[in-house]
Amino acid sequence: MGLGDKAKDKAEELAGKAKATAGDATDNPDLEAEGRMQEAKADVKQAGENVEDTGDDVADALRSASAATKFDKDT
Numbered sequence: 001m002g003l004g005d006k007a008k009d010k011a012e013e014l015a016g017k018a019k020a021t022a023g024d025a026t027d028n029p030d031l032e033a034e035g036r037m038q039e040a041k042a043d044v045k046q047a048g049e050n051v052e053d054t055g056d057d058v059a060d061a062l063r064s065a066s067a068a069t070k071f072d073k074d075t
Contacts, residue, residue, distance in 0.1 A: 006049060013042035 019035025022028070 006046070009042050009045045009049070013039055013046070016040075016042060 016035045016038030023032025
């Protein structure tokens with residue numbers, strides 16, 4: 001995922017945190033729950049992006065290893 005997507009998800013997480021805190025401070029359980037839900041959604045998106053990034057890293061490592069073994073056969 002791009003850096004913009006990661007920043008957007010982090011901003012959504014922080015907005016959710018702020019809502020949850022405001023709901024808690026004002027004794028508003030609906031606002032607190034809404035904030036916690038927004039936070040959770042952002043966390044899930046971030047986890048998905050981390051999995052995708054890890055998959056890309058594994059694919060890059062496999063490509064590098066494959067290229068290295070081609071040279072090993074010639075020696």
